Amino acid sequence: MTVAATNWAGNIAFGAERFHEPRSVGELRRIVAGSRSVRAVGTGHSFNAIADTTGDLVSVAGLPRVVGLDERAGTVTVSAGLRFGELAEVLDRSGLALHNLGSLPHISVAGACATGTHGSGVANGCLAAAVRSVELVTADGALVTVERGAAEFPGAVVSLGALGVVTRLTLDVVPAFEVRQWVYEGLPTAVLRERFDEVMAAAYSVSLFTAWRTDRIDQVWLKARGGADAPGAWLGAVLADGPRHPVPGCPPEPCTRQLGVPGRWHTRLPHFRPDFTPSSGDELQSEYFVARANAVAAFDALDAVRARISPALQIGEIRTVAADDLWLSPAYKRDCVAFHFTWHPDAAAAAGAVEAVEEALSTFTARPHWGKVFAMTPEAIRESYPRWEDFCRLLGEFDPAGTFRNEFVARHFHAR
Known part of the structure; x- marks a missing residue:
């Protein structure tokens, strides 16, 4: 009964009749076997109703640590x-x-x-x-x-x-392995367009932060495995003279160490430190995956509607993700660029901005992040996943009675 009644952001109030935090796998098995409708919830960092249920909501956080x-x-x-x-x-x-x-x-x-x-x-x-x-x-x-x-x-x-x-x-x-992290400021978007692949391959992990308001990328976070010290200027961007937070106006203390100070992999690859709450949760998030081959064209399409995006936006982030073979992964069978948006906690304003983003990306077969805010139709999403029918068949095999099929799942998939 200790499972949170809302998600992390507070925009989803779970509709479960019962909340469970089993202390053993045996207890979990009994709960699931005795339920007509059950869903699992993790840390609640999804921004839509993917984890919701009208039946039993189960947290696995209390299971024995392994x-x-x-x-x-x-x-x-x-x-x-x-x-x-x-x-x-x-x-x-x-x-x-x-x-x-x-x-x-x-x-x-x-x-x-x-x-x-x-x-x-x-x-x-x-x-x-x-x-x-x-x-x-x-x-x-x-x-x-x-x-x-x-x-x-x-x-x-x-x-x-x-x-x-x-x-x-x-x-x-x-x-x-060890990683060193630097932040650059003011990368011209003209340079990004001309040298996108070079920018994104400049380090082991690269994140671009933009408020979609100017012709410069606000911050470029480079996370490098070893290598030489970073130059003071790079592709028209300038090395930050102190630690930075990606959201303008926020103090940098919750962020992982920057300024090229070497550190263990897990203290640099995340943007935020585990001993700090990265924010109050007063935000909404959306993210869309586009084939990396279309990265610049997709960037231009979003930039063309930035006046509709930026008023609702705290910050945007652009990253790359390598292809995999997992049927419902947004990077299934294609190297991707991911356009992430952290919205102000105004659902109506965010909805208007999401509409603008999805219109801009409509010709790129974009795939939304499953756990974030999106408005794409199930039909549009289905067309972007070649193994969609195979997953529906798997649903029928694993869950023929629909025990785990909440409204979100039922809207997007049918069991074969």
Whole structure:
């Protein structure tokens, strides 16, 4: 009964009749088997009703903590409710790392993987790309493990919670590494257009922050593995003379260390530190994935409607994500550029801006982030996912009675 009644941002009030935080997998299995409608919730960082239900809402945060290293296999098995910040510290102490991390270390491993959440880097896949196996409780209370190589595996990783409640994940790990982070200010958008690939490949992870108000990118965050010191000027941008927060006017203390100071991978790849709440939650977020080959054209299309976007916007972020083979991943089978928008907490203003963004990207087969605010029709989304029918078939196999099929899932998928 300790599950939050709203999501992190407070824009979604969960409609569940009952809230559960089971303390064992056995207890979770009994809850699921006895429920006609159940959904799992992670850290609540989704901005739409993807986790909502009218029945039983279950948090896996109370399940026994598991961090099982297998150095010979190059994997770690973790309990689903573990947060990336917690996992990263354990891995680093063993000289290991994940290939990438998202902006926030506060989010749960299972929730991030289930929604295709990602970090940044032209060669870095989304967080779910590291998954080697997933264990979940299905509608009849059975405990099922799906491993990489199985026919259903590509549909079972980014599954939106629609196949069952994930209890454990096994992830690929790599040797730990150091990262240095610099922030540049004022990159001319003309340079970005001419040298987009060069800009985005300038470091292991690159993020562009823009308020979509001027002809310059406000900040470029470069996260580099080793290498020489950064020059004072780069492609017309100037090295920041102190730490920065990506949102104008916010103090930089919650952000990870900058100014090129070396640090462990998990203290630099996220934008925010795990010991700080990155913001009050007073925001809404949207994000759209476009093929990287269309990055400049998509940027121009958004720039053409910036007068409709910028009044509702706190800050925008542009990142790249490498292609993967997970059926519902927004980066499925195509290297992507992701256009992220952090809106002011005004639902009406955000809705108008989202409409402008989606109109601008309508010719680029954009895929919205599953856990953020979007208005695209199910038909438009379906057309951008070649394995959509295969996932619907998987829904029918795993959940024939629709136990996990809330309004969000039912709107976008039908069980075969």
